[in-house]
Amino acid sequence: MTQAEDVIVSKQLARLKEAILNGDVNTAREAATILKEKGLLPLDIVNQAIKPAMDEMGKRYERLEAFLPDLVLAGEAAQEALKVILPKEGEEAFIKGKVVIGTIYGDIHDIGKNIVAAILSANGYKIIDLGNDVPPERYIETAKKEGAHIIGISCLLTPSMYYMRDVIRKLEEENIRDKFYVIIGGAAVYPDWAKEIGADGWAKDAERAVQLCDTLIERGKELPKPVILGEWR
Amino acid sequence: MTQAEDVIVSKQLARLKEAILNGDVNTAREAATILKEKGLLPLDIVNQAIKPAMDEMGKRYERLEAFLPDLVLAGEAAQEALKVILPKEGEEAFIKGKVVIGTIYGDIHDIGKNIVAAILSANGYKIIDLGNDVPPERYIETAKKEGAHIIGISCLLTPSMYYMRDVIRKLEEENIRDKFYVIIGGAAVYPDWAKEIGADGWAKDAERAVQLCDTLIERGKELPKPVILGEWR
């Protein structure tokens, strides 16, 4: 790389980082495209711009210098950049894992699930979002078809909690319970519910959902389940 | 019996009934003694004085013409009369059943248990009262020794509820679960708790505890358990 190109690259890295922090999808896409054209490796772009931006946003959020939508928008800008820089083939090598996510049957409150999906995806997970009101079977069909690592079930309404159990029961019936980690969350479900239905994890909020997925993917086999991250309110 | 004696008998029956209604133990004992000396059969005394008196008291209580202590005192007077008229030998023939009763370990609130004991006893049950703070084993030892039909466990304090379950578990371990009906009650335990621990019955209050014992003794074998009498508040 020439020195002039070096300057362009570091300018665009800064621009990408800034675009992510601003949740500016278009600028993020542009900067990422230039960086790719300049021949930067995807991993370098991730490590030098995308990850630092998301970490910075996480800190701002914690310090109440940003709100949750800022986090979601940053995540979407980061995702856009990732889309540009990741090769179509072998994309798998760059993702931490695949998560099938949805709000359980009978429940149409999707805000929590949407937040988790956005944040997970910004943190390197490939998300297959089934939407709301998802029947138990659909999680399983999709997880099998997509070769997912994690099934994430959200539930805001107490009466729907019981359908979560059905997902796990059906996995057991099909003898594929150990093929997927099942994680649960949402206003209706507390840590003990994860234990009761035999889920693999529970997280208090979207940020902890990322940690939860990381933990399960990295050393899920050795840990006692469920893994509980955060305190019930 | 002469006509004069006839008059004495019916006078003393009325006196006994009145004494029970007044909770007057001494008069009840006197009247019962006279009736016994006059050769009246125990069953006649029960049917003509004791039972009508207790029924009448039950009605008064229901109509809020009497309070619970009136019921307890009447029960004690009735018991005193029964003590006089029942033969030492063959007493068994005159009692409906034997109930081992106590407030469970860790709980020293005995008011509810005392009420139930008094009312059951007035209604023809022989009561073996273990007092308060009774360890699970003691119910079983005593029930075996006394040849009891029913084990009654009372519990006012939530933290002690779990010891109730131990009574049933220990019965099962000894393979004598079907030798006794286990009934539970007290402010801490609601109907579902009876179901959860596998008890045979739950009653809302002392009066229903009598009905519950009657029901179990008469047709306990055929009924689905637990038998629930009354509504949780």
Next chain:
Amino acid sequence: MPFRELAYENAYELAFGFAKKPLSYGLGLSVGDGKVIPEVKYLLKPGLEQNLNALVEEYKKVTLSIMERAANLGVTDVQLETEFVEPMTMNPSWGAAVIETQKEVLSTYYERYGIRSALRATIADVRRFSKGLRKGEYFQAIMDSFINAAESGADLLSIESRGGQEIFSYSLIRNDLAGMLFSLGILAPRDVRYIWKEIVKNAKRAIPAGDTACALANSAMVLANGLVNRKIPHTLAAVIRAMSAVRTLACYEEGAMGPGKDCAYENVIIKIITGYPMSMEGKTSAFAHSSLVGNVVAAACDLWSNETIVVEDTFGGKTPAIIFEMLSYDTALMNESIRSRNNKILQQLFINSDKYRDPQALILSPDNAFRIASAIVSANSDYERTISAALEAIRIIEDNLSILNMPEIEKRYLATLKNFFEAVPDEHKLIEESIKKYSGKVPEFNATNYEL
């Protein structure tokens, strides 16, 4: 018939226990006529909706536990709300059986102890955006449920309708103010008007009572969370509440008559406009969700509710009976203040104990709610009303900035809000842009659901 004027001359006139248009219904109940009445709501644990007999039996027990508590406490006026869960709504005859049984219990207590009572049936909005909001199996199930509930003796009919929720959920977590305005100012009122016209038609002897922006403004309130754990700006949640009053008002313009539903915190504004009695919930709804408006909303209530509580047997009795006891002491306090003519003082205490806790409390304080209500009735369309409500809420927060204890980031956000609402596109343009923007991007969004 649009409201063009306020039912109240000024904020001071607004009182708890008194509505300009009181209602009489049920077993001798009078609402908004000089007293505040406890309204208790409960949610059965899941599982029972599989078996009609068990379901009816459980509702009967709940009703008995509440009425027995009322008798034991000497409470003379009681309202119950039965919120249909989805399976009950999908099987309208089940809901009917529940209502009938509950009303029988209420009659017994009316005859035996003279306890006046009524039953509100809240039908679940089971509609799926993908399957049509205005027709089809789900829509029909709702209407059949209303008809059945009314025929079985329900005194009041309510729903938490969800029109606009698909766009709202999407835009709220992306801070997409145009999306929120599209949802609250265009989609939601259109849906409310449509569904309430139908409900009013089907109400029969029951009173079409009212709707709530639960799916919208309460989602924002829950995300806003507390003073420490705020996930979205509280200024935004407050402005959304003000805006949501327009869609809730629409049901009354289509024939609903009150009492409004408890979880519609915007009811303070609605009462000022309509004069209808309102049910409200505050501190006692903490089993359903936390809020920063536990006292202030009592200032305008005619019924005082707990939002909901999961039915369980506990030490102190059945949970609905327990929470009813708490409500009844609160209403006893309010009613004693009315009797002794101290109600304006008590009302002021309710207001001032919350008013400056949070912008959400600030804008629901009667004086400020009055300003928002005035802004709403002065505007012409639902869309303009929604913008006016937002702008007025922003102005109210600005006017009180010095006394509100808010972090800097909230103050900066308020400027963002103001900039947006001062330069909104006109209605047609927003519709056009939004349809283009959200079609495809929000899979559940379908403009034909709103005849757009």
Next chain:
Amino acid sequence: MPFRELAYENAYELAFGFAKKPLSYGLGLSVGDGKVIPEVKYLLKPGLEQNLNALVEEYKKVTLSIMERAANLGVTDVQLETEFVEPMTMNPSWGAAVIETQKEVLSTYYERYGIRSALRATIADVRRFSKGLRKGEYFQAIMDSFINAAESGADLLSIESRGGQEIFSYSLIRNDLAGMLFSLGILAPRDVRYIWKEIVKNAKRAIPAGDTACALANSAMVLANGLVNRKIPHTLAAVIRAMSAVRTLACYEEGAMGPGKDCAYENVIIKIITGYPMSMEGKTSAFAHSSLVGNVVAAACDLWSNETIVVEDTFGGKTPAIIFEMLSYDTALMNESIRSRNNKILQQLFINSDKYRDPQALILSPDNAFRIASAIVSANSDYERTISAALEAIRIIEDNLSILNMPEIEKRYLATLKNFFEAVPDEHKLIEESIKKYSGKVPEFNATNYEL
């Protein structure tokens, strides 16, 4: 040192949030000094007392959930009460570990958000009548628990001592008034004095706070039940409450300094006599038990409590955090009334909304509590005080018969009560007769437990 005078000149002087002798303790907390503070109590589900780590962890979670809610609601003053269950009391080091952990959490919130707080440790009275009330393993466990709790940072020490309960339980359900008098007027005060002398000795840096007639008067209150399901006369329950004030007062005469414990409804009377701040509970304690005095007792409170709630995770959060939210809105209302100098009006509303509901509410109304307090301090011994309290309570009920809505049977019972208390034996005679009467008959009764 016996109280011979009242701390208050008249009933009107009595106020919530103000005590004649305010206290400062804990992390910056001032009690009875111009505001009412929420005091929240919780009961773990059984099972955890088997494992120290799990137990400590669970109490930590409970404490976190409450403090986080306080921060989110902007509540600045909080008191927690940890009631030791039996296994915790029997293992004093466990209680110490719990207290220490809880205090750490409180410190964090004090430093991070400036929330002032304190922790009350209530030790279980695990004594067995058959094994000695004044010595032995159980007595020692209690004292060790007090010492450990104080050393680990508990700010307040309390107990619900049970002296006299054996005779009370027996006599209450037999309407044996002499037995009740023996229990409340002789046994209970003797036990309270003995155990509190010991507690005061062992309190170290903690404040010996106060006792409650929970095992006695609250048993009667629970049996009295509601207006419909009354199992014992409410006139009796009311008179028992008045009598029970004498045994509770005894702890303050032995060195306890308040704040008195929440479930001592007799604290209205105690506050008038001692001037110490008092914790009280009313409507919000419905998860523990129903009562007919949900509002009236707030008239004299300095801390406002929920009695207890079983810890569970629910929809709205952990139950202690939920009930804390409710308490905090009630205290916010009271504190706003103090700020705006409307507190006498609000107090009167609390009083009048309950006063004539039931004789139990009537005698706890400040004016009547003042009469009972005066009767108590004018008498000479605990025994005579108890009789005076009963007679004054009877007179109060008689004075209000026409306005109290009581069934005939209650009125007849009142005459029975009056006849008894107007012709009671002298103390020595009652002791002699009672020892004779109950020895053997009440197996748990042992006169040496009271050095009689």
